[in-house]
Amino acid sequence: MEILFVMVPVMLLIMGLLVGFFLWAVRSGQMEDLESQKYRILWEQDSPKP
Amino acid sequence: MIAAPPVCHHCGLPIERAVRRGDWAFCCSACDLAHQIIQEAGGEAYYQFRERAPLARPQTTDPLPWDDPAFQAAFVRTTPDGHEVDLILDGLHCPACIWVIEKVLGRVKGVQEVKVHYTASRLHLSYRDLPLSHLTRTLEQLGYSPSPYNPANLEAPARRQDQAMLARLVTAGFGTLALMFLTEPIYFSQFAPEEIHLRRLFEWSQALVATPIAWYSIWPFLKGAWTGLKVRTFTMDFTVTLGAFVTWLYSTIGLFTNREHLYFDSLVMFLFLILLGRTLEARAKRQAFSTSEQLLKLGGLLARRIQAGETQLISPLSLAPGDLVELLPGDKVPADGIIETGDTRLNESMLTGEARPVHRRPGDPVTAGTHNLDGTVRFRVTRSGGATTLAQIVRLVEESDSHKAPIQRLADQVSHVFVWIILAIASLTFLFTLSQGLDTAVTRAVAVLIVTCPCALGLAIPAALVLGTSAAIQRGVLIKKGEALETLPRIARVYLDKTGTLTTGQMTVQAWHPAPGVSVCTLKETAKALESGSEHPLAVAIRQAADTGTDLPTSGFQAFPGLGVTAEVAGSKGWAGNLNFVKQHVPVPDASALEALHENRLGHTVVAIAHAGHFLGLVAIGDRIRPDARDVVKNLREQGIELAMVTGDTPAAAWAIARELGITTVHAGLLPQDKQKLVAESDLPVAFVGDGLNDAPALAAATVGLAVASGNDLSQDAAGIVLLQPRLQGLADALAVARATRRIIRQNLGWALIYNMIAIPMAVMGWVTPLMAAVIMPLSSLVVIANALKLKWRAA
Numbered sequence: 055m056e057i058l059f060v061m062v063p064v065m066l067l068i069m070g071l072l073v074g075f076f077l078w079a080v081r082s083g084q085m086e087d088l089e090s091q092k093y094r095i096l097w098e099q100d101s102p103k104p
Numbered sequence: 105m106i107a108a109p110p111v112c113h114h115c116g117l118p119i120e121r122a123v124r125r126g127d128w129a130f131c132c133s134a135c136d137l138a139h140q141i142i143q144e145a146g147g148e149a150y151y152q153f154r155e156r157a158p159l160a161r162p163q164t165t166d167p168l169p170w171d172d173p174a175f176q177a178a179f180v181r182t183t184p185d186g187h188e189v190d191l192i193l194d195g196l197h198c199p200a201c202i203w204v205i206e207k208v209l210g211r212v213k214g215v216q217e218v219k220v221h222y223t224a225s226r227l228h229l230s231y232r233d234l235p236l237s238h239l240t241r242t243l244e245q246l247g248y249s250p251s252p253y254n255p256a257n258l259e260a261p262a263r264r265q266d267q268a269m270l271a272r273l274v275t276a277g278f279g280t281l282a283l284m285f286l287t288e289p290i291y292f293s294q295f296a297p298e299e300i301h302l303r304r305l306f307e308w309s310q311a312l313v314a315t316p317i318a319w320y321s322i323w324p325f326l327k328g329a330w331t332g333l334k335v336r337t338f339t340m341d342f343t344v345t346l347g348a349f350v351t352w353l354y355s356t357i358g359l360f361t362n363r364e365h366l367y368f369d370s371l372v373m374f375l376f377l378i379l380l381g382r383t384l385e386a387r388a389k390r391q392a393f394s395t396s397e398q399l400l401k402l403g404g405l406l407a408r409r410i411q412a413g414e415t416q417l418i419s420p421l422s423l424a425p426g427d428l429v430e431l432l433p434g435d436k437v438p439a440d441g442i443i444e445t446g447d448t449r450l451n452e453s454m455l456t457g458e459a460r461p462v463h464r465r466p467g468d469p470v471t472a473g474t475h476n477l478d479g480t481v482r483f484r485v486t487r488s489g490g491a492t493t494l495a496q497i498v499r500l501v502e503e504s505d506s507h508k509a510p511i512q513r514l515a516d517q518v519s520h521v522f523v524w525i526i527l528a529i530a531s532l533t534f535l536f537t538l539s540q541g542l543d544t545a546v547t548r549a550v551a552v553l554i555v556t557c558p559c560a561l562g563l564a565i566p567a568a569l570v571l572g573t574s575a576a577i578q579r580g581v582l583i584k585k586g587e588a589l590e591t592l593p594r595i596a597r598v599y600l601d602k603t604g605t606l607t608t609g610q611m612t613v614q615a616w617h618p619a620p621g622v623s624v625c626t627l628k629e630t631a632k633a634l635e636s637g638s639e640h641p642l643a644v645a646i647r648q649a650a651d652t653g654t655d656l657p658t659s660g661f662q663a664f665p666g667l668g669v670t671a672e673v674a675g676s677k678g679w680a681g682n683l684n685f686v687k688q689h690v691p692v693p694d695a696s697a698l699e700a701l702h703e704n705r706l707g708h709t710v711v712a713i714a715h716a717g718h719f720l721g722l723v724a725i726g727d728r729i730r731p732d733a734r735d736v737v738k739n740l741r742e743q744g745i746e747l748a749m750v751t752g753d754t755p756a757a758a759w760a761i762a763r764e765l766g767i768t769t770v771h772a773g774l775l776p777q778d779k780q781k782l783v784a785e786s787d788l789p790v791a792f793v794g795d796g797l798n799d800a801p802a803l804a805a806a807t808v809g810l811a812v813a814s815g816n817d818l819s820q821d822a823a824g825i826v827l828l829q830p831r832l833q834g835l836a837d838a839l840a841v842a843r844a845t846r847r848i849i850r851q852n853l854g855w856a857l858i859y860n861m862i863a864i865p866m867a868v869m870g871w872v873t874p875l876m877a878a879v880i881m882p883l884s885s886l887v888v889i890a891n892a893l894k895l896k897w898r899a900a
Binding site: 058059062065069073076 | 270285
């Protein structure tokens with residue numbers, strides 16, 4: 055059972071990394087505009103800065 | 105409790121290295137500057153009256169080319185007096201901000217008008233002889249970051265908040281899972297005494313995971329509670345924060361003192377659920393309040409611009425006046441414009457409520473947001489982006505938000521008192537339960553704190569009003585002032601304008617009176633032929649109504665202004681015009697003369713037709729009553745509402761219409777100021793329905809003014825409600841929606857009351873655990889919103 059002393063911290067570490075990834079995704083704005091992305095690939099020039 | 109670190113006088117954040125000036129300490133020079141600006145403008149009172157500190161420093165974001173004419177072209181409007189612009193502001197956090205912005209900017213030389221739309225986070229500026237960058241820089245320095253008002257921008261501040269909420273929610277959810285992992289061994293296994301280290305491992309891990317996540321999740325509630333406290337107001341955030349903090353503290357202390365029960369898992373799960381509730385509320389609110397967003401999205405996301413012979417696919421927001429745009433079948437029109445080539449049919453129901461396709465040819469206008477049906481056209485843009493009719497409607501809709509209905513203000517006051525009561529009950533519960541042990545006492549008190557829901561109160565009325573507005577729009581009724589929706593059910597009297605409101609304002613043929621021995625067909629054919637050369641409204645009316653197939657060969661038109669026309673029809677001379685005019689050329693039978701008198705008494709104009717020496721008959725032309733007017737009048741009368749007609753037209757014409765509709769009171773021959781006087785002197789709550797232009801004073805004077813939007817009248821400013829569809833049915837619809845809204849408000853308030861009256865005693869008695877409370881409380885807010893959503897769904 056002593057292996058738990060290793061496993062639990064490792065688990066916490068991995069979870070921390072996962073949460074970190076998620077927060078990075080949010081902070082870098084990847085979750086923001088899901089609508090116009092569909093159309094952005096069709097546009098031929100930049101739209102005005104939002 | 106630990107002594108709070110010194111905070112910045114401007115932004116409220118803790119100071120690490122103070123910047124001092126006079127008696128004040130700031131956290132940075134940006135805050136110092138902001139304070140200076142406010143001080144110089146004489147706005148010191150802002151610091152007294154603001155609900156909370158922004159808890160954010162003024163940022164300098166990447167400077168936008170504010171003064172560049174190309175950049176300005178999309179959102180700055182030029183007027184004869186100077187310039188007008190709408191900006192989106194980030195960082196508005198309380199009504200005191202409105203005041204300080206309007207004060208500071210108002211003092212700048214050259215600024216003519218400063219208006220903040222709080223709910224839309226939008227600033228309207230009108231200025232002259234001043235670079236725009238000067239104003240935007242001041243805004244930045246105060247801590248309100250401006251950006252051009254762009255339909256896409258409408259969503260920016262809300263989006264940012266959404267993102268933050270999402271991050272917190274997911275983190276809390278993650279935390280809940282993690283805590284479940286870490287707590288399960290303690291619940292479901294027996295630790296032998298020598299395995300105490302294992303138990304400690306789990307307990308400490310719980311604390312390690314729960315603490316940062318809890319503080320991260322509680323942050324928005326903490327901010328809300330803190331700033332509420334600073335002005336001695338207890339908000340619902342405070343109860344949530346208190347409950348969470350007590351739980352955390354209790355568990356942490358328990359960790360160090362080897363208590364058996366720790367509540368870290370409950371803490372995080374509770375926070376997760378609270379956040380979930382909040383996120384759903386925000387989303388429901390956004391769905392409910394997203395009329396503006398929906399309207400803007402109607403403008404479509406793609407436009408086909410033709411430049412130098414090639415077609416480019418771009419965003420509609422990039423279109424500029426003068427661009428040539430191609431419209432294919434199935435497209436949404438991306439901007440206002442005028443057709444150059446091609447013709448097509450459009451579905452303009454989004455604007456007019458008429459689902460019947462409208463035919464458009466070169467020279468005809470097209471409006472952003474409407475649907476192109478089956479033709480291909482090219483049109484030139486006249487207005488795009490924020491200047492389209494669509495965007496104007498959106499602005500009108502938003503303006504309706506900034507008026508707070510009286511009942512809403514009452515509810516705000518009540519919820520403040522409410523929180524005091526809750527705290528008292530929670531404290532008493534704690535004290536009285538102390539005898540059963542500290543554990544129990546704390547749990548009970550926390551449960552009481554969490555289960556109460558002043559949010560139902562805070563949400564009940566605004567939700568209903570906004571959803572009512574939304575439901576009304578779906579029926580083509582634009583509620584511009586929220587109080588109109590609340591006052592409308594109390595109306596006891598309605599004054600109706602005649603021309604354009606009860607009638608269509610367009611001339612149509614009311615009757616054909618052929619002379620004895622003459623067939624209707626002959627009359628129609630001849631009339632049509634004679635009037636085929638004129639664009640006079642009477643001629644147009646006759647042409648439209650003469651539905652016979654044969655077109656008689658006609659030539660040699662001659663018009664006699666005020667009298668009539670003559671022409672050669674099928675070889676013989678014909679006359680059309682005044683009875684007196686025609687009388688000069690052919691004898692008129694007595695029967696027809698009598699009919700003419702009769703029609704005149706009805707208020708109709710009579711056109712006499714003669715051909716080849718014979719009198720053919722009369723055409724009676726009048727203003728057409730709106731088809732639904734009769735039903736609406738009957739409907740209103742059955743509801744016990746007093747009706748009267750008000751008009752500037754002659755009594756004869758007025759009474760003719762009144763009799764047809766069953767209206768028994770008529771005030772005729774009135775000038776606009778007479779109408780206003782009549783309305784203002786009414787002893788009963790009165791509604792005035794008019795078509796805008798000459799009715800504006802009366803509309804403004806009425807308890808509720810309803811403008812029938814037939815055209816581009818901007819005097820709709822005077823009315824609290826605008827009927828977007830050219831039908832009187834809108835009045836009945838507005839009343840129905842207003843009544844439904846009032847009903848929903850009462851239901852919501854009732855629900856809030858009942859819920860609290862049941863839930864609080866249950867929590868005091870210990871039948872509700874903190875966890876259950878955390879689930880029930882957001883549910884009750886959702887009930888309120890769902891009930892209000894009924895308004896929207898029933899209208900669909």
